[in-house]
Structure formats: structure tokens, C-alpha cells
Amino acid sequence: MDEAISLENITKSFGNNLILEDLNLKIVYGEVLCVSGRNGSGKSTLIRILSRLINPDSGNFFFNGKPIHDSKEFRKNIGVLLDSNMLYQDMTILENLKFSSSLYGIKNPQKNINYVSELLGISNYLKSRVKELSRGFKKRTELAKILLHQPRIILLDEPEINLDKATIETLKDIIVQERKKGASIVLCTHSEQFNEPIGQKFAYIKDRKLILSKNP
Amino acid sequence: MKHSLSALGYLIWKDLLLEFRSKEFIVSVLIFSLLTIIIFSQSINLTTMNPNEIGPAILWVSIAFSASIGIPKIYSKEKEENTLESLLITPISRDLIFFSKLISIFILLIITEIIIFSLSIILFNIQLLNPIIILISLITTFGYSTVGALFGAMMIRTRSSEFLLPILFLPIIIPLLIFAIGSTEIALQLNDWGKCLPWIGLGITYNLIFFPISIFFFEKVIID
Numbered sequence A: 001m002d003e004a005i006s007l008e009n010i011t012k013s014f015g016n017n018l019i020l021e022d023l024n025l026k027i028v029y030g031e032v033l034c035v036s037g038r039n040g041s042g043k044s045t046l047i048r049i050l051s052r053l054i055n056p057d058s059g060n061f062f063f064n065g066k067p068i069h070d071s072k073e074f075r076k077n078i079g080v081l082l083d084s085n086m087l088y089q090d091m092t093i094l095e096n097l098k099f100s101s102s103l104y105g106i107k108n109p110q111k112n113i114n115y116v117s118e119l120l121g122i123s124n125y126l127k128s129r130v131k132e133l134s135r136g137f138k139k140r141t142e143l144a145k146i147l148l149h150q151p152r153i154i155l156l157d158e159p160e161i162n163l164d165k166a167t168i169e170t171l172k173d174i175i176v177q178e179r180k181k182g183a184s185i186v187l188c189t190h191s192e193q194f195n196e197p198i199g200q201k202f203a204y205i206k207d208r209k210l211i212l213s214k215n216p
Numbered sequence B: 001m002k003h004s005l006s007a008l009g010y011l012i013w014k015d016l017l018l019e020f021r022s023k024e025f026i027v028s029v030l031i032f033s034l035l036t037i038i039i040f041s042q043s044i045n046l047t048t049m050n051p052n053e054i055g056p057a058i059l060w061v062s063i064a065f066s067a068s069i070g071i072p073k074i075y076s077k078e079k080e081e082n083t084l085e086s087l088l089i090t091p092i093s094r095d096l097i098f099f100s101k102l103i104s105i106f107i108l109l110i111i112t113e114i115i116i117f118s119l120s121i122i123l124f125n126i127q128l129l130n131p132i133i134i135l136i137s138l139i140t141t142f143g144y145s146t147v148g149a150l151f152g153a154m155m156i157r158t159r160s161s162e163f164l165l166p167i168l169f170l171p172i173i174i175p176l177l178i179f180a181i182g183s184t185e186i187a188l189q190l191n192d193w194g195k196c197l198p199w200i201g202l203g204i205t206y207n208l209i210f211f212p213i214s215i216f217f218f219e220k221v222i223i224d
Helices: A043-050 A071-076 A093-104 A109-120 A135-147 A165-180 B002-022 B024-043 B051-080 B084-088 B094-124 B131-155 B161-172 B174-190 B193-222
Strands: A003-014 A017-028 A032-037 A058-063 A078-081 A153-157 A184-188 A200-206 A209-213
Touching: A003 A043, A017 A043, A017 A184, A017 A200, A017 A209, A032 A043, A043 A153, A043 A184, A071 A078, A078 A135, A093 A109, A093 A135, A093 B002, A109 A135, A109 A165, A135 A165, A165 A184, B002 B024, B002 B051, B002 B094, B024 B051, B024 B094, B051 B084, B051 B094, B051 B131, B051 B161, B051 B174, B094 B131, B094 B193, B131 B161, B131 B174, B131 B193, B161 B174, B174 B193
Parallel strands: A032 A184, A032 A200, A078 A153, A153 A184
Antiparallel strands: A003 A017, A003 A058, A200 A209
């Protein structure tokens, strides 16, 4: 299978605090990697490095088997759910999704908006302002936003937070569906609900290194 | 190119929509500058002083101070709601984010200047509806917006941004302030394009220096 992202000897520290050291990771298309680890082990830092929001202190980053020359091309292909807020609270769900579509240059945004809002069960709330929504609906909207441009690489940082059991099941279905379509998915989570088989590989971060494991 | 222009349009639309829903920029800039102008107009004896000499200084200083209060508001949503990261992971050029902030600040400052100019005409009895002064105000506002878009971005990752921005912003715009006050004074007294041209050249030169510098540093400032 084709390689999506590959990290070689990545080291990242914040001040004197060494977070990741000589971390290696290879993700191929059509694969789900479920990363666990204690609080502060560096899972969110890993997602931020994978999405190139922060640069590592050292190490190499490859996309499609090559070093990144066109960062815009890379960003076009990723969908990232961060642990921080990703929505404008004073805008409606529809305005947020339209705004996001415009930044990705989606030609027929309404079609994509209808699809993702149906998928996440937010189609009846499109005209509600984000600040009026519950946390669960905000998270659903964030998920809709990252799937809008049909990314080939999906990075999810603790997606289960604020989601009820039924929506987590929907999310797992989406993950399976996207994997079957050939997307590469990295999921950082504490939740045991993602331990059930959805075709994923497991890894955990320990002592600043990523260790692959057969079991969760 | 077409996609970039469309994305720029949407970025500006987003900033203006959020501003018109919160009204944070317009209200803070307008109230501060109106208060400054009213206090000055009441504390100065306009019968013994020439309003054409004192008016431009009061006008531009009040706009500069109030802009330094308003500019952080344009970035406050990105800061408070932590949405900058979600902008940075989209495939748009970071320059577009800079241009959108610059244009949004420019539009909002122009709207507030229209109100401030109208009040100054009444209070100081000065003739500001003059093509030279309109050009001066466009050059000055562009300069304020350019420097403001850069320094506002710097403030996203700092605490006490509303206190820090004026400290950094005001010293940098001093040359622009000298240009705005000097050229408006000449325009009011002489209404002569020839006499104003060297001043206008100074304002344009300031913008030609700070525009590329701001673009260059913007990406470095917003990336962690």
C-alpha cells in the first residue's frame, strides 16, 4: 500500500521539556492507527506535528514518500480534528461550513454540506449559531467540517470527548467507511470504545517514543 | 488565482460578519475617538486658535489611539475562540490571512473615520471634504491597517494584548502620524496639490516600506 505520512527520528521539546524523542512512524493509505498514551505523553503534540501546525526540532517528514515541497498541497489532503475549538461561535453551522468550503475551494459546497450534515445528524441545526449548541453538537459540527473536503489523511485528537455513545458509534462507522475509501486515519484517544476492531493498528507513546503494539 | 481571490473574499466576509454581530471594533474605536475629540474641543479655546492648525492634530491623534484599541478586537475572535489553528491547516496561503485582516481593519477604520470626520467638521468648523484630505486619509488608514494587521497577529499568543498593542503600534506609526497631521494642515490652509505632494510622497514611502515588511514577518509571527 502507498505510504501517506512517514516521520523519521522526530524530536520535539517545549523549552526544557522534551516531549517526543527520535519518534518514528509510518502510515499508509487505507490504514487506521489508534494511538494511546498517558496525559501529557505527547499525543496532541504528535497530531500537531502530523498536521504541520508545529515544526519538530529535528527529524524528517515525508508525505506520499517525499519531503514536502508544497505545503498547500499537503494541507489540501488533510482533515484535522484538534483538541481546541475549531468553529466561530458567532456564526451558524451553515456559515462555518460554507466558510470552510471556500477555503478548500470546493466547487459545489452545498452538496458536500448536505452530505456531511446528514452523516453527523446536524442537518436540522444548520441555521443555529454555534454558541447556542451543546458541546456534543459542536463536536459533530467540527467532525463535519473536517470531512467536508474529503481528505485523504484524517487526524483525530481525542474525538470521543463530548460525544455520546451513539455518536461515537457513528464516528466509528465513518472511520471504517473512510478507511475503505482509502483514507489514512490517525486517532489519538483515551477511549476504550476504539479498542473494538475497526481495522486499526495500535500504538502507544511511552518514554517519548511511539511503540506499535498488537493489542490496545 | 481565482480560488485565492474567492478565499480572500470569504476571509474578509467572515471578519466583517463577526464584527457586525459583536460590534466590538466599531463601538470601541468610535467611543474612544469621539470622547477624545469632544474633550479636546471643550478644553481648547477655538476662538483664539486656528482650527485649521489644531484640528488635524486632534483628529489624527485620536484616530491613532482609538485604532490601537480597536485592532486587537479584529484578532480577539481568533484568540478567544482559538480558531487560528483551524485557519492554518487549510490550504490557503498565510499571506491571504494577512491581506484579509489588513482589508477588514481598513474597511472598519474608514467607516469610523467617516463618522469622526463628520463630527470634526461640526466641532472644529474645518473643511475635511476635500479630495486631498480624502487621499491623505486613505494613505494613513492603509498604513495603520498594515502595521495593525502585523502587530495584532503578534498579540494572539501574548497575554495583555490590549495593553501591549498600543505600546508597540504607536511608536511605529509616528512617521505616518507626522505625515497625516502635516499634510492635512497644509491641505486645509492652502488646498494646493503641489504643496501637499512631498508629504503624500512621505506617506506612500512609509507604506511601501512597511507593507512588504509586514507580509514578510506575518507568517513567522503566526506560526508557532
